[in-house]
Amino acid sequence: MASLPICPFEVARRREIVVRESALAKPGFAGCLVRGGDNFGILYSPHIQNEGFIRFTIAHELGHYFLDGHPDIIFRNGQSQHFSRMGFGKKESHEKEADFFASGLLMPEHLFRPAMVEAGVGFLAVQALSLLCRASLLATAIRYATYSDDPVAVIVSSGSVIDYCVSSDCMKGRSWRWNIGGERLPTQSSTLAFNQNPEDGVESTSTLDAWFEGAPAIEIVEHVTFLGSYGKTLTILHSEEALPDPDDDDAQDLPEDE
Ligand SMILES: [Zn+2]
Incomplete structure (x- = not known):
């Protein structure tokens, strides 16, 4: 049975998706899913210093890989790369779906809820859960509020x-x-x-x-x-x-x- 933390690198590896830090350092760029024929890769920004954020970015790109219809949307018009922007705020629906997928992958409800019981309340709980899940503070806080x-x-x-x-x-x-x-x-x-x-x-x-x-x-x-x-x-x-x-x-x- 799976336990926390869930490793998105491992999930990618099992699908033979290569994950690399990108050489591209564009402001606002978080990561992208790349396709070459039937092969997929994930690149993430060298600007991201925060481990939780890197893991979330990879989980988000995995969302574009796994979710129904996503490859069709993001690789429309023959594009071979899809860039995802930082942050949660106002986004297109498939970006929100990928964020939601990422939260669920890193902090699945059946593991997160029992961990919440142990973690206490408020900010200290969010901090403890963020360390446990190795997820960013923001993504963890949103998950905490949800449950x-x-x-x-x-x-x-x-x-x-x-x-x-x-x-x-x-x-x-x-x-x-x-x-x-x-x-x-x-x-x-x-x-x-x-x-x-x-x-x-x-x-x-x-x-x-x-x-x-x-x-x-x-x-x-x-x-x-x-x-x-x-x-x-x-x-x-x-x-x-x-x-x-x-x-x-x-x-x-x-x-x-x-
Ligand atoms: Zn995206």
């Missing part, structure tokens, strides 16, 4: 702007909004303080409604980390308090005369 039963939000930002956010299931389907319109960081957040001065605020406590308008004022821990590999900030919001049912949310929204 956590607690209120967890993983936010990537730069300056005052939120690039994207992945939250745990219990936070989904709520009638909340970002507290600052236009997807900006709350003015009092440690994340904003950190983005303005990286000496400031690494971990602090506040309440969920400081981030989301309409959310209950449950206590949250906000942990801020710099993602050196692509120059953005990772914030993990975590609470050990349970949220009220979404149905109770709706009840509050009903007009009083009903």
Whole structure:
């Protein structure tokens, strides 16, 4: 039976896919899948210093190799190379599918969930799981939010702007909004303080409604980390308090005369 960490190099080797560091050092280039006839290879950027990120890039390219329809899309028009860009944010659907495949390959649910039980909570859990899976902090944080039963939000930002956010299931389907319109960081957040001065605020406590308008004022821990590999900030919001049912949310929204 497989155990953590899963090695994407080994998965590639078993398929006779050659994996090499590329000589190409283009900004934003993470990796690519290369085809020559029936042979496939994977190249990754020499700029990537972070082991977890290299492994994720290889797993992502393996997604393009394994997923139905991907080779047709990425090698359309007779191209022999497919380049993948860095980061999770806004992407085409087949890029998102490859990211999702990569997370599932490196952190399969049936191994990741039991490991979460051992890992504790919040940022420390993400850090421990990232070491265990040898996956990047960001990819691990997203996986952690996906499977956590607690209120967890993983936010990537730069300056005052939120690039994207992945939250745990219990936070989904709520009638909340970002507290600052236009997807900006709350003015009092440690994340904003950190983005303005990286000496400031690494971990602090506040309440969920400081981030989301309409959310209950449950206590949250906000942990801020710099993602050196692509120059953005990772914030993990975590609470050990349970949220009220979404149905109770709706009840509050009903007009009083009903
Ligand atoms: Zn790709």
